Amino acid sequence: MVSATLLLTAAIAPLASAHFNLEYPVWRANTLESGTNYSQWNYPCAGVPPATSTSGNRTDWPLKGGSVKLDLHHPWEYLFINLGLGVNVTNFNYTLTGPTFWNVSGAGTLCVDLPLPKGLTMSDGQEGSIQVVTVGASGSALYNCADITFRANATTLSKDECKTDDKVSFVQVKGPSGNSTEGGESADGKKSGASLAGLNKVALTAVVGMTLSFVTGMVL
Numbered sequence: 001m002v003s004a005t006l007l008l009t010a011a012i013a014p015l016a017s018a019h020f021n022l023e024y025p026v027w028r029a030n031t032l033e034s035g036t037n038y039s040q041w042n043y044p045c046a047g048v049p050p051a052t053s054t055s056g057n058r059t060d061w062p063l064k065g066g067s068v069k070l071d072l073h074h075p076w077e078y079l080f081i082n083l084g085l086g087v088n089v090t091n092f093n094y095t096l097t098g099p100t101f102w103n104v105s106g107a108g109t110l111c112v113d114l115p116l117p118k119g120l121t122m123s124d125g126q127e128g129s130i131q132v133v134t135v136g137a138s139g140s141a142l143y144n145c146a147d148i149t150f151r152a153n154a155t156t157l158s159k160d161e162c163k164t165d166d167k168v169s170f171v172q173v174k175g176p177s178g179n180s181t182e183g184g185e186s187a188d189g190k191k192s193g194a195s196l197a198g199l200n201k202v203a204l205t206a207v208v209g210m211t212l213s214f215v216t217g218m219v220l
Ligand SMILES: [Cu+2]
Pocket: 017, 018, 019, 020, 074
């Protein structure tokens, strides 16, 4: 005989563990912690202000792009990872999952090395923020941000630190060009070369139109 309390606990547990963690670069704050005013439903950064010179997290990130590590708790989501430049970013106008976004399946760790869009050259000490957006079945989005400083001596995470779980995979949704590796237009109209380090290792099926190409066994 299972008690009503136990059943209720079992029903609530998935909600409590929902949403996602931005593990790297270190997020602005733990937006899943109770007792805060943060909510991942809030655009653009879950209600968490950016790091300042005296408070908050700011991670050194390589000049040409770096690692992004997520702990995903939902069975699937559409994923957008964006970059904005400056100390107090208001416009996350570069897409790092470009030219469109990813369709992610499976809960668990997703870790990828993301190159910057083509033509975007950073110098040592420049600041920016990474915004991670996930969209679920309802069309509502969840947000988390991490503040970064571009550093010439920063490196991507090691292979040991940056492993995607076997049960997690993603598909890059094709842009109108039908070729996800040749870049597209970002919000500000600049070319965003979407040359994904990881996807380049995989033979993508070039299909014209808004179609999906399945990527399995991502080892990044
Ligand atoms: Cu959730």
